[in-house]
Amino acid sequence: MTASRAPRTGPEHTPDGTVADTAGDPEALLAELGGSWSWMLGSALATLVPGVLILVWPDETLHVLAVVIGLYLLVAGVFRFVAAFAREPGERLPGLLMAVLFVLAGVLCLRNPLQTIAALSLIVGVVWLVTGMLTGYTAIAASWLPHRGFVFGAAALGIVAGIVVLALPVESAVALTRLLGLWLVLLGVVEVGVAFAWRAALRRARGGLRTGPAAPV
Numbered sequence: 639m640t641a642s643r644a645p646r647t648g649p650e651h652t653p654d655g656t657v658a659d660t661a662g663d664p665e666a667l668l669a670e671l672g673g674s675w676s677w678m679l680g681s682a683l684a685t686l687v688p689g690v691l692i693l694v695w696p697d698e699t700l701h702v703l704a705v706v707i708g709l710y711l712l713v714a715g716v717f718r719f720v721a722a723f724a725r726e727p728g729e730r731l732p733g734l735l736m737a738v739l740f741v742l743a744g745v746l747c748l749r750n751p752l753q754t755i756a757a758l759s760l761i762v763g764v765v766w767l768v769t770g771m772l773t774g775y776t777a778i779a780a781s782w783l784p785h786r787g788f789v790f791g792a793a794a795l796g797i798v799a800g801i802v803v804l805a806l807p808v809e810s811a812v813a814l815t816r817l818l819g820l821w822l823v824l825l826g827v828v829e830v831g832v833a834f835a836w837r838a839a840l841r842r843a844r845g846g847l848r849t850g851p852a853a854p855v
Contacts, residue, residue: 673724675837681717682833684710686826692819700811704747704758707818711744711765732772739765755814759803762818766825767800788832795828 671677688710692703715737722733743765747758774793777786799821808814 669723671720671723673721675833675840677717677721678833678836679830681714681721682826682829684713684717685822685829689819689822689824689826692815693823700755700758700814703811703815703818707758707762708744708747710822711740711747715740715744732776736769736772739768755808755811759808759814763800763802763804765800766796766803766821770794770796770798770800788828788835792825792828792832795825799825 688706692706695702718733718740719737722730722737725733743761746761770793773789773796777789777793803817803821806817808817
């Protein structure tokens with residue numbers, strides 16, 4: 639889930655949440671990129687699109703499902719790695735842990751020996767459960783975070799998704815496909831909501847800086 643990150647609203651952001659010029663400072667560049675609403679939207683689409691593809695073609699083989707899920711986890715891991723730099727240095731650990739977890743899980747899904755129904759269910763279920771917990775921790779710790787309700791919703795959905803995938807016995811690849819596709823779509827929709835909520839918060843913050851008494855004339 640991409641809702642776990644807590645991007646900053648410092649003066650480096652442009653009014654629409656895009657990335658400002660941070661040439662020469664890779665860490666600042668990653669912070670600006672990870673804190674932009676458009677990066678959050680891209681992360682949400684990286685979850686939503688695989689879910690839609692899985693639901694559209696539910697009769698594909700387990701091998702195809704494992705490849706799609708593996709690629710989703712790898713791409714999501716990259717998004718989470720960059721997003722972690724949008725936090726203060728002391729608050730980056732949960733985001734970096736999620737990024738590592740997603741990448742490792744993606745590699746496992748792409749390995750042929752592990753392409754079984756039970757293994758795929760276990761990998762995805764654990765990833766969603768752990769990241770849901772970390773997202774909830776982020777929402778609780780970052781009291782300043784705007785629209786925390788969306789973040790709590792994403793955390794709860796991730797935890798429920800992980801529990802459902804781990805607890806329900808899945809006896810066929812078709813059933814697993816439908817289950818994973820449904821949860822990916824639900825998670826993607828929630829993350830899209832988080833991205834647009836963050837865009838609104840950034841615009842309000844920028845507007846306040848421009849119109850406030852401390853704004854330059």
